[in-house]
Amino acid sequence: MLSFFREHILLGMAGLRLLSGTIEVVAAILMLYFGSLQKAVQINAALALVGPTVLILVTSLGLLGLADRLEFWRMVVVMGGVGLILWGVRG
Structure with a gap:
């Protein structure tokens, strides 16, 4: 049962990273599509939240697992590090 739980956490962590990467690639495409430095800066600012x-x-899921x-x-130390x-x- 524990192995099943850990496998789902691992899939969740990888899935979040894939989603994050996809958002980054889409943002780069949008920057090129709009062709505006102002729009590129706005898109980049939105990525600062992602x-x-x-x-x-991802860190929380890993610690949960x-x-x-x-x-x-030790978990407190890791979260403190994050x-x-x-x-x-921070900006």
């Missing part, structure tokens, strides 16, 4: 959201979701194997404080990454790259 990256951190996917990072948090490892919850039975990791001590609580928080520091987000804080460090």
Whole structure:
């Protein structure tokens, strides 16, 4: 049962990353389609929401899958690290 659960989490993590990559590729195509620097900057700004959201979701899924194997404080350290990454790259 646990293996089944972990497999679904792994598929969810990979699926989120594929979705994120697809959004990035579509955004690049839209930038080329519109051919405007102003539109490209607007599209890029919208992408700024996608990256951190996917990072948090994928990390959370991974920690959920490892919850039975990791001590609580280690999960807190990982989530704190994600928080520091987000804080460090804020605009």
